[in-house]
Amino acid sequence: MNGVAMGIHERKEREKEQRKEEIIDAAQRIFFEKGLIASTMDEIAEAAELSKGTLYLYYSSKEDLYLAVMMRGMDTLHDMYEQIVNSDDSTVEKIIRCSNSYVDFFHSNRNFFRMFPFLQNPRFHKQVSEEMIKSCGLKNQKMWDMVIAMLKKGMEEGKLRSDLNPVEVGIIFWSSSTALLIREDSEGPAWKANLNIDFDHTLEVCNMLLMESILTDQGRKEYHALKKT
Amino acid sequence: MNGVAMGIHERKEREKEQRKEEIIDAAQRIFFEKGLIASTMDEIAEAAELSKGTLYLYYSSKEDLYLAVMMRGMDTLHDMYEQIVNSDDSTVEKIIRCSNSYVDFFHSNRNFFRMFPFLQNPRFHKQVSEEMIKSCGLKNQKMWDMVIAMLKKGMEEGKLRSDLNPVEVGIIFWSSSTALLIREDSEGPAWKANLNIDFDHTLEVCNMLLMESILTDQGRKEYHALKKT
DNA sequence: GTATGTAATAACTGACAGTCATTAAATGAA
DNA sequence: TTCATTTAATGACTGTCAGTTATTACATAC
Numbered sequence: 034m035n036g037v038a039m040g041i042h043e044r045k046e047r048e049k050e051q052r053k054e055e056i057i058d059a060a061q062r063i064f065f066e067k068g069l070i071a072s073t074m075d076e077i078a079e080a081a082e083l084s085k086g087t088l089y090l091y092y093s094s095k096e097d098l099y100l101a102v103m104m105r106g107m108d109t110l111h112d113m114y115e116q117i118v119n120s121d122d123s124t125v126e127k128i129i130r131c132s133n134s135y136v137d138f139f140h141s142n143r144n145f146f147r148m149f150p151f152l153q154n155p156r157f158h159k160q161v162s163e164e165m166i167k168s169c170g171l172k173n174q175k176m177w178d179m180v181i182a183m184l185k186k187g188m189e190e191g192k193l194r195s196d197l198n199p200v201e202v203g204i205i206f207w208s209s210s211t212a213l214l215i216r217e218d219s220e221g222p223a224w225k226a227n228l229n230i231d232f233d234h235t236l237e238v239c240n241m242l243l244m245e246s247i248l249t250d251q252g253r254k255e256y257h258a259l260k261k262t
Numbered sequence: 263m264n265g266v267a268m269g270i271h272e273r274k275e276r277e278k279e280q281r282k283e284e285i286i287d288a289a290q291r292i293f294f295e296k297g298l299i300a301s302t303m304d305e306i307a308e309a310a311e312l313s314k315g316t317l318y319l320y321y322s323s324k325e326d327l328y329l330a331v332m333m334r335g336m337d338t339l340h341d342m343y344e345q346i347v348n349s350d351d352s353t354v355e356k357i358i359r360c361s362n363s364y365v366d367f368f369h370s371n372r373n374f375f376r377m378f379p380f381l382q383n384p385r386f387h388k389q390v391s392e393e394m395i396k397s398c399g400l401k402n403q404k405m406w407d408m409v410i411a412m413l414k415k416g417m418e419e420g421k422l423r424s425d426l427n428p429v430e431v432g433i434i435f436w437s438s439s440t441a442l443l444i445r446e447d448s449e450g451p452a453w454k455a456n457l458n459i460d461f462d463h464t465l466e467v468c469n470m471l472l473m474e475s476i477l478t479d480q481g482r483k484e485y486h487a488l489k490k491t
Numbered sequence: 492g493t494a495t496g497t498a499a500t501a502a503c504t505g506a507c508a509g510t511c512a513t514t515a516a517a518t519g520a521a
Numbered sequence: 522t523t524c525a526t527t528t529a530a531t532g533a534c535t536g537t538c539a540g541t542t543a544t545t546a547c548a549t550a551c
Contacts, residue, residue, distance in 0.1 A: 045517095045528090052529095068385040073507060084531045089509065150382070155448050156297040197467070200457050204445070205438070205468045212441035216433070219384050228429050238426070239434045242475035274497090281498095302538060313500045318540065 053091050053101075056081050061102045065144040069099050069151065096160040099151065100169055106145025107172050110138055118179045124187035125248070125255045131180070132210065132240050136233065139214045150215060177203065192252035202247055209239055282320050282330075285310050290331045294373040298328050298380065325389040328380065329398055335374025336401050339367055347408045353416035354477070354484045360409065361439065361469050365462060368443045379444060406432065421481035431476055438468055 059081035063072045074095055078085040092098040117130045139146050151157060158166065184199035193202070216224075217232030224230040248256055288310035292301045303324055307314040321327040346359045368375050380386060387395065413428035422431070445453075446461030453459040477485055 070385060074509080075507075085508085086510080086532070087530055090529075093509095095508070150379070153379070153444055153448050156299060198459075200459055201464045201467055204442070204453075204459070204461075204464055205471070208441035208445055209434070209438035209468070212437035213433070215382055216437055219382050224433075230427075230429055230433070232433075235430045235433055238430055239438070242434070243471055246471035246474045278498095303540080304538075314539085315501070315541080316499055319498075322540095324539070 057101050060098045093162045094160050097162050097165050100165045103148040286330050289327045322391045323389050326391050326394050329394045332377040
């Protein structure tokens with residue numbers, strides 16, 4: 034292989050990546066509109082201006098393609114968290130900002146948010162390639178690591194109760210927020226109409242109740258001061 | 263119509279109900295084993311020793327049949343809660359027992375529990391008959407009413423903070439418990455292996471943190487006394 | 492014993508995920 | 522420039538499955 038051949042090889046590699054992105058673009062439009070079940074590979078192929086067979090040269094199943102789209106959402110969320118965690122705010126402030134960001138993400142990226150529960154259905158995973166699962170898990174891991182490190186630091190600073198397990202605290206916050214937002218998405222209007230419940234408010238209350246319990250006296254003082262501003 | 267004819271009519275009615283139950287029996291076996299997606303109506307028909315066409319005389323779609331099975335699980339859960347709420351335990355005690363019962367239900371009826379998230383996916387609902395949705399919603403409503411009434415009573419008794427909305431408190435407890443149990447089901451072993459997290463313990467911590475925050479001083483005293491026994 | 496209504500069937504249809512034999516295009520050597 | 526070879530793309534095809542429908546079998550009523 035000479036220099037020219039190498040250049041072609043690299044260009045092809047680049048074009049392949051580009052094609053993969055174009056396919057995700059098309060898939061995103063269709064999945065956002067109709068969800069996983071109602072979207073068909075033929076539709077996505079048409080939207081991508083490719084034949085269906087070609088899609089399978091780049092992604093090994095519909096579910097793989099679905100995950101590829103979802104990963105973009107995870108990237109967005111990851112970047113938001115990274116920015117917060119790496120800021121020079123105090124830990125208490127960071128925790129508050131992380132909670133708020135999750136709600137913001139829900140409101141401004143609802144279509145991505147709706148994809149996340151897919152991961153929780155183990156029965157779907159059988160359709161998904163091992164590679165994609167690993168890639169997804171890695172991204173997830175990175176996000177958790179950041180959050181857990183933040184909580185651990187809060188404990189070392191004496192802001193958070195150090196008799197708690199930071200991993201457990203992370204799971205509790207994340208899970209309860211996610212659950213309330215999923216409910217808001219699927220049943221929000223009904224609860225609003227029947228019992229005048231606003232889920233955004235409910236989530237605030239939930240976080241407030243949990244914060245009250247996980248903070249030390251020192252942390253709680255800071256928390257209340259911050260809430261007033 | 264004479265008396266004899268009426269008797270036949272009633273018998274037929276009875277047999278029809280019985281057939282419906284037999285179909286649910288068969289569906290339950292298949293759905294438990296393979297989940298919604300991987301189960302086929304042909305399999306269920308074979309398990310019920312009927313033709314597929316006959317299933318559609320009794321249930322209008324696969325999803326309807328799935329919900330019919332799920333409702334059995336909801337009945338079980340409903341009965342557990344009814345018994346607790348109607349007992350003569352104190353309100354604080356009832357709340358604790360409700361939380362524990364939910365975990366018990368998860369462990370002894372995991373196949374039913376796995377069906378519940380189906381309700382949270384709005385995209386599936388299009389396949390389900392209006393009638394079945396209504397029937398399901400009603401059962402749900404009854405459970406919520408019980409729980410909310412219990413919490414309201416706790417506030418009136420001065421055990422729970424009365425500046426909180428009992429509906430919101432109910433949603434928060436229910437959602438966070440559900441979320442943690444779903445996670446336990448799908449990712450439990452992985453978290454146990456990687457970070458030595460036990461979700462049953464995490465859920466206990468979560469409930470403890472929330473309880474600490476929602477109880478009044480009086481309620482908290484009772485709570486701690488009860489926890490020691 | 493025959494007409495009528497009801498329960499059940501099984502062959503059929505349409506939709507869709509995924510495959511594969513074939514075609515078209517780009518590349519590189521002669 | 523020509524032609525062989527590799528790579529990308531196609532679209533017709535297959536198998537599966539939810540849901541339908543024309544037909545059959547049977548119980549009831551007269």
